[in-house]
Amino acid sequence: MDEETLEILRDFTSESREALDTIEPLIIELEGGQTENVDADTVDAAFRFFHSMKGTASFLEFQHVVELTHVSESLLDLIRKGVTPLLPRHVDMLCEALDLARKMLDAIDDTYTDDAFAEPASSLAGLLQVAVDDAKGREEQPSEDSEGTMTAEKAVDDAKGGSDDAPTEVNEVSDGGRANDGMSDFFAAMMTPEMIEKFRVETEEHLDAAEDALMKLDPAAPDLPRVEAAFRSLHSVKGNASLFGFTQLSVAAHALENTLDDIRNGQLAVRKEIIDSLLQGVDTLRTLLSESAAPKTPPEPSAEEAPTTTTASKKKDEPKPSPRAGQSAPKKQASNRGSSIRVDTDKLDDLMNLVGELIIAETTVTHNPDLEGHHFESFQKAATQLNRLTRRLQQVTMAVRMVPVVSTFRKMLRLVRDVSTKQQKEVVLVVEGEQTEVDKTVIEMIGDPLVHMIRNAVDHGIESPEERRAAGKPEQGTIRLSAAHEGQEVWITIKDDGRGLSREKILAKAVEKGIVGPDDNPSDAEVYKMIFAAGFSTAAEVTDISGRGVGMDVALRNIEAMNGRVDIHSQPGEGSTFILRIPLTLAIIEGMLVRVGPSAYTLPLLSIREHVRASEADISRLPDGTELFRLRDNLYPIYHLRDLYGTDARTSIDEGILILVCEGYHTVCVLVDEVIGQRQTVIKPVPDYLRGVRGISGCSILHNGEICLILDVEGLVKRQAMAA
Amino acid sequence: MDAPTLQSEEPTLESEDVDRYLTFTTDDMFYAFPIRNVTEIIGMQTITTVPDVPPFIKGVINLRGKVIPLMDVRLRLGLQGVEYNDRTCIIVVEVTDRNVGVIVDAVSDVLTIDTAQIEPPPDYRSGNDTHYISGMAKREEGIVVVLDAEELLRISETDTRRGAGAS
Numbered sequence: 105m106d107e108e109t110l111e112i113l114r115d116f117t118s119e120s121r122e123a124l125d126t127i128e129p130l131i132i133e134l135e136g137g138q139t140e141n142v143d144a145d146t147v148d149a150a151f152r153f154f155h156s157m158k159g160t161a162s163f164l165e166f167q168h169v170v171e172l173t174h175v176s177e178s179l180l181d182l183i184r185k186g187v188t189p190l191l192p193r194h195v196d197m198l199c200e201a202l203d204l205a206r207k208m209l210d211a212i213d214d215t216y217t218d219d220a221f222a223e224p225a226s227s228l229a230g231l232l233q234v235a236v237d238d239a240k241g242r243e244e245q246p247s248e249d250s251e252g253t254m255t256a257e258k259a260v261d262d263a264k265g266g267s268d269d270a271p272t273e274v275n276e277v278s279d280g281g282r283a284n285d286g287m288s289d290f291f292a293a294m295m296t297p298e299m300i301e302k303f304r305v306e307t308e309e310h311l312d313a314a315e316d317a318l319m320k321l322d323p324a325a326p327d328l329p330r331v332e333a334a335f336r337s338l339h340s341v342k343g344n345a346s347l348f349g350f351t352q353l354s355v356a357a358h359a360l361e362n363t364l365d366d367i368r369n370g371q372l373a374v375r376k377e378i379i380d381s382l383l384q385g386v387d388t389l390r391t392l393l394s395e396s397a398a399p400k401t402p403p404e405p406s407a408e409e410a411p412t413t414t415t416a417s418k419k420k421d422e423p424k425p426s427p428r429a430g431q432s433a434p435k436k437q438a439s440n441r442g443s444s445i446r447v448d449t450d451k452l453d454d455l456m457n458l459v460g461e462l463i464i465a466e467t468t469v470t471h472n473p474d475l476e477g478h479h480f481e482s483f484q485k486a487a488t489q490l491n492r493l494t495r496r497l498q499q500v501t502m503a504v505r506m507v508p509v510v511s512t513f514r515k516m517l518r519l520v521r522d523v524s525t526k527q528q529k530e531v532v533l534v535v536e537g538e539q540t541e542v543d544k545t546v547i548e549m550i551g552d553p554l555v556h557m558i559r560n561a562v563d564h565g566i567e568s569p570e571e572r573r574a575a576g577k578p579e580q581g582t583i584r585l586s587a588a589h590e591g592q593e594v595w596i597t598i599k600d601d602g603r604g605l606s607r608e609k610i611l612a613k614a615v616e617k618g619i620v621g622p623d624d625n626p627s628d629a630e631v632y633k634m635i636f637a638a639g640f641s642t643a644a645e646v647t648d649i650s651g652r653g654v655g656m657d658v659a660l661r662n663i664e665a666m667n668g669r670v671d672i673h674s675q676p677g678e679g680s681t682f683i684l685r686i687p688l689t690l691a692i693i694e695g696m697l698v699r700v701g702p703s704a705y706t707l708p709l710l711s712i713r714e715h716v717r718a719s720e721a722d723i724s725r726l727p728d729g730t731e732l733f734r735l736r737d738n739l740y741p742i743y744h745l746r747d748l749y750g751t752d753a754r755t756s757i758d759e760g761i762l763i764l765v766c767e768g769y770h771t772v773c774v775l776v777d778e779v780i781g782q783r784q785t786v787i788k789p790v791p792d793y794l795r796g797v798r799g800i801s802g803c804s805i806l807h808n809g810e811i812c813l814i815l816d817v818e819g820l821v822k823r824q825a826m827a828a
Numbered sequence: 829m830d831a832p833t834l835q836s837e838e839p840t841l842e843s844e845d846v847d848r849y850l851t852f853t854t855d856d857m858f859y860a861f862p863i864r865n866v867t868e869i870i871g872m873q874t875i876t877t878v879p880d881v882p883p884f885i886k887g888v889i890n891l892r893g894k895v896i897p898l899m900d901v902r903l904r905l906g907l908q909g910v911e912y913n914d915r916t917c918i919i920v921v922e923v924t925d926r927n928v929g930v931i932v933d934a935v936s937d938v939l940t941i942d943t944a945q946i947e948p949p950p951d952y953r954s955g956n957d958t959h960y961i962s963g964m965a966k967r968e969e970g971i972v973v974v975l976d977a978e979e980l981l982r983i984s985e986t987d988t989r990r991g992a993g994a995s
Contacts, residue, residue, distance in 0.1 A: 461893035703876065790878075791888065791897045793926055793981070799879055803888065803895045811876040811890050 109164070112343055113216065116160050117209045119347065124202055124209075127153045129514040131198050132521055134190055144184065150198070151180040156346065157205070159354070163343035166218040168225035169208050175232035176201045179239070188239035196525075197232050199518065204228055303344055307353075307393055310337040310344075315386050318379055326367070326374040334382075335364040341389065353392045360385045449544065452505055459494075459501045460786040464805045466494050506541035509587045509596070512551055513538045516558050516585055523562040530579055531566050533558075536586035542594045546686055549666050550596065553659035557598050557682055558583065560656060565602030565680060575677065577601065589688070593668075596684040605674040607631050632672035632680075636660040664818065667693065667708065667801070693787050695804075695814065697780040698763065700745045704812040705776070706785055706804055711817040713764040713771065715779060718757055733762060733773045740764065742773045743820055767821040774820065787814060849939050851972060852919065852932040854902055858972040859932075860939065860965075865977040867920040867927060869935055872912050889929060891920065898929040904980065923978045930980075939972070941965045946974055 130146045154177040161169035176198060182188050204225060208218045218225070314337035317330045338361045345354035360382060366372035470487040513535045524531035542550075566572075566581035573579055584599040607628060614620045614634045636656050663670055668686035687693070695706035696715075716735065724732045724739070731742040742762065762773040785804035801816035849860035850869075870891070875898060877887040884903035888895050898918065903909050910933070918929040946963035960979035965972045 464893055788895050791895055791926070791928075793897045793928060794878060794881055794885065794888070803876075805890050805893065805895070809890050810874060811888055811895055813876065813878065 108340060110216075112160075112340070112347065113164060113212065116164060116347060117213050120157050120160075121206065121209055123153050123157070124206055125511060125515075128199070128202050129517050131195060131202070132517045134195065147180055147184045147190075151177060151184055154180060154201075159346035160343060161218075163339070163346065166208070166212060168218045168221045169205065169212075171229045172201055172204060172208075172225045172232075175229045175236060178236045179232055182236060182239045194235060197228070197235060199522075200228055201232065304393060307341050307344060308390075310341045311386055311390055311393070313337045314341075315383060318382050318386065321374065321379055323374050323376050323379065328368065331364055331368050331374075335361060335368060338364065350392075353389065356385070356389055356392060360389070452544070455501055456505065459498050460788070463494055463498060463786060466490055468809060502543070505544050507544050507547055508539045508541050509547065509550070510538040512547055512554065513585055513587070515551070516554060519555060519558055520562055520583060523559055524566075524581075527563060528568070529562065529566050529581060530569055531562050531581045531583060534582060534584045536584065537588050540587035540589060540594060542587075542686070542688060546594070546666060546688075549662050550684070550686070553662045553684065554585075554596070554598075556656055556659040557684075558585065561598055561600040561602065561680075561682075565600040565604075567603050571603075590685070593685045593687055596686065597681060598684075599679065599681040601679040604676040604678055604680050605632055605635070605672070606676065610634055628674075629672065632674060633670070636670070667710075693785055693802075693804075693814065695783055695785050696763070697783050697785075697806075697812065698745075698761075698776040699778040699780055700776050704780065704806060704810065705745065706783065706812055706814045707763060707765060707774070708801075708814070708817060709782065711765045711767055713766050715761055715763040718762045718773075720757055723757055731757075735764070738771075740771050740773045742775055744775050745815075765817045765821070767818040770821045772821050774815075785812070785814070847941055847943050849941055849972070849974065850919065850935065851937050851939055852901075852917070852935045854905070854933045855907060858936070858967075858970055859901070860941070860972050860974045861919065861921060861930075861977050862974075863938060865921050865923060867922045870918045870920065870929075872914075872916050872918065872931075886931065889918070891927070891929070894927065896920065896927045896929050898931055899981065900931045901980075902931075902933075921977050921981065923981050926981075928981050939967070941967075941972070941974070 127150050131150055134146050134150075154173045158170055158173035158177060161167075161173060179194060179198070183190050183194070188194075204221065208221050208225070211220055212218055314334045317334040317337070321327060321330045321334075338357050342354045342357035342361055345351075345357060363372065363378070363382060363385075367374055367378070372378065470491065475483075517533055517535070520531055520533040561583050562581075566583070567575070567577075569579040572581065582601050584597070586597045586599075588595050588597075610631050611620070611626075614631070614637075615622050617637070619634055619637055620626060636659070660670060663684055663686065666686050668684060671683040671685065672680065673683075674680035693706070694709040696709055696712055698705050698707060718733055722734050723742070724734065726732065732739040733742050742757070757775065760775045760777055761779055762775055763779070764771055764773055766772075787802040787804060789802055790800055799816055799819045800813050801819070802814040804812050804814060806812050848863040850863050850866050851858050851860045853859075873889040873891075875887040875889055878885070878897075881887075884900050886898045886900050888897050900909060912931070915934040917932055917935045919932060919935065920927055920929050946965045948963050949961045960976050960982075961973055962976040962979075963974045965974060
C-alpha cells in the first residue's frame, strides 16, 4: 500500500470516527423527539455521514463498510423523505451500525482491511435492508420518487454495492433531477481550513500528474502505464474530494476515471479527440477545485455534469457555479469551527512537561543558594518579571489542555438508552453543564467511571415502571448528569430519582463479605462507600449489565488515580447522588511540605485537617505498640513516617509535629519532624519502573533540585489500618 | 555537574553502534552494555530514597527535571555493595522508552566487539541468575560480560516482594 493511500486511509478512519461520535447522540436525540415530527436537519446530518463514509469506503474498496453504510443511508433517506417514520427499532439498528462501523474503523487502522467483518456487516445490512423494504412496502409511490432524485454519485455507489433496484446507468439518474443539495455540509463542517488547503495542494498535484500522463499518451501507440497513472491520479482526486465533501468535484473526477477505465480495459480505443476531451475534463476539475477549495463547498453541479461518456465531459466547463448561498451545516456542529486547530496530544504533553521544567528551572535560578545573603536590586526586578511570565505561561498552557466534557457526556445518552431498554425501564438522562472544561487527561480518565456509575444508576437506582407507579413516582426515571467548577475542583454529579441506597442491604452484604464486623456501626457515608469495594453487589440477581460487583471498584480506582474522590448522598425512596470531585488539573497539587530526617515530603493539602504539636501526655499506647493520639475526645492512630523505610530511629512525639490527615472515613496522624510550608507543586509521576510503590503517589522537584516525594495519604491510611 | 555524554563525543556512531559496547568495571570484572542503550554517563547525584522497592533500587534522582530511578548494578548482580566514591558513575540506560540510571564502580571504555566473538553464557540451565547476560567475549584485557540491558532492568514480582519484606 503506497504512502498516499495510507494517508487517505488514515484521514478516512479518523474523520469517520469523529463524525461517528457526533452523529450518535444526534440519532439518539432523534428518538427522544416526536417520531412524527423528526428533526430534518438531524436526519440529514446522519444521512450525509453514512453517505460520505460510503463514498470514501467504496473508493478505498472496503466493501463491507460500503455494504453497511449503504443500507443505513437508504433507510435514513426514506426517513428523511417522510416515507417512513423513525421507529425505535430503526434507532437500534442505526446504533448497531455505528458500533459496527467503529469496530471496522479500528480493524482498518490495524489491518488495512475490513474483511474480518464480512459476516456481521452483511447480517446487520440484511436487517436494515428488511427495514428499508418494509418502509418501501408501506408506501410504494414515494419510494420511487426517492430513487428518482438520487444523486449521481449515490447511484454509482448503489451500483457498486450491488443494491436492489437502483438504476445502474449513471446517465439515467443524471436526467432524473438535481443532485442533492448540501450533501457535503456535514463533512465540510468537520474540515479545518488547513485541511482544505492541504487537499487543494494535493489535488492540484494529482491533476498535474494526470495531465502530464495524458499529454504524453500517443494515440498511435497507447501506453497502458500512462493510462494507469492518469487513472490513479483521478481516482485519488475522486476519493479525496468525496472525503472532503466536494461532491461536484468527485462526480466529475469519477466520470473521467470511468472513461480511463474503459480505455484501460480496452473497451475504448484511444483517439486524439478522446485525449483532448479528457484534458479538457482535467481543466474543468482545476476550475472546480479553485472554486471549491475556498473554505466552503460550492453549490452542487447541475446534473449534466456527471455523465460518464467522454463527449459529455467536454461540456463540463460550461456550468459556472454561482456564488455560494448561505450553506448552513447543522447548527450543532457549526459552532467555533475555523478558529481552532487540531494539535497532536503528544505535543501538548511535551509543552506541559516543558513548562513544568521551566518553572522548576526558574525557581532554581531565583532561589539559588549562591544568591543567599546578597541583595541585587535589578536582579530581583528581573526575577519578579520572569516569575510573572512563567506563571502566566503555565496558566495558558493549562488552559490549552482544557476541553469541555460535552463529548464524554453525550456518550452517556447512548448508554442510558441501551441499558434502560434492556432493563425495560424508562429512563431519561438530563445533561447539564456539558461545556464545563477540564484537563484532557481528566476527560480520558473520567469516561470509564462514568459508564460504570451511570450503568449502576440505571440498573440498581431506577426502579421498574411498576414499582415506580406503586411508589407514586412518575414511571419515567430521571438521571441528571451535570458538571460544574467548584474551587480548584470539578464536580461531576450523577443524581437519580430511584430507590436510593439501602443501608441495611449494604451493611448485611458488607458483614457477609467480612468488610465490617457484625457489631460495627459505621456512618452512612462509610456504608455508602462500601459499594465501591471489589466484588460488592447487593443486586439480588446478576444481570448482564451489572451486579457482578466489578466496575464500581474500577470506577473508584480511576477517580482516585486522578486524586479525586466520591461523595455519596442518598435518601431511601428518593434517589441517590454521586458527586465525583476531581482536581481541575492533574499536573499541579496544593501541598504541605514537611521534613522527616533528611528527606522532604509533600502532603496533599486537600487531605490535611490540621496539624498540632503534641506531648507525650496526649498519647496512649496499646499493647501491640500502636500509639493513639487523643484530641478533643477522639483517638487517632499515629503513623511514624520514618517507618516507611523501617530503619531510621523514630522521631519522639515531643519534638515532632502531628498532622491529621483524613481519607474517606479514616483519620490518622502522621508524625513529621518539621513543617516547612505550603507549596504549589508540579506533580511528576513516579517512574513507572517503580510502579506499585506503596505510600507514594508522585514526585515533585524542589527549587534546590532535590526530589520530594508526594505522600499517598490513602495508601498510608490503609497501611495503618492494616497494621492496626 | 554532568559528565560529558558519549553522544556529544561521538555524534556519528549512530549507524555502526550495533557492535559497540560501553564497558565498566565491578570487582575487577568487565561488563558491557550495548551502546545503543546508553544515553549518557553522569557523576553521582543526590539520591532520594523510595520506600517499598527491591534493595538494588537505590531511589530516584533528578536528571534535568526528569525523575529517573537508580539501580545499583552490584546489588542487582548479587555482589556485595560498596560505598560510593568519586569514581562511582551513573550510566543512564534507555530501554523501551524508559530511562534508568545504573550505578557502577567506574566506567572504563567503549569497545568494538565483533558479534561473532560473543559466546553464549556458559550454562543456561544454572537458573535465573544468568538471564540478563547475553554473552561473554574474550578480549586481551580479560573476559567481558555482555549484559542484556532490558533483562537487567526488568524487575520481577519476586524482587519487589523480596524488597518489601526486607524493609
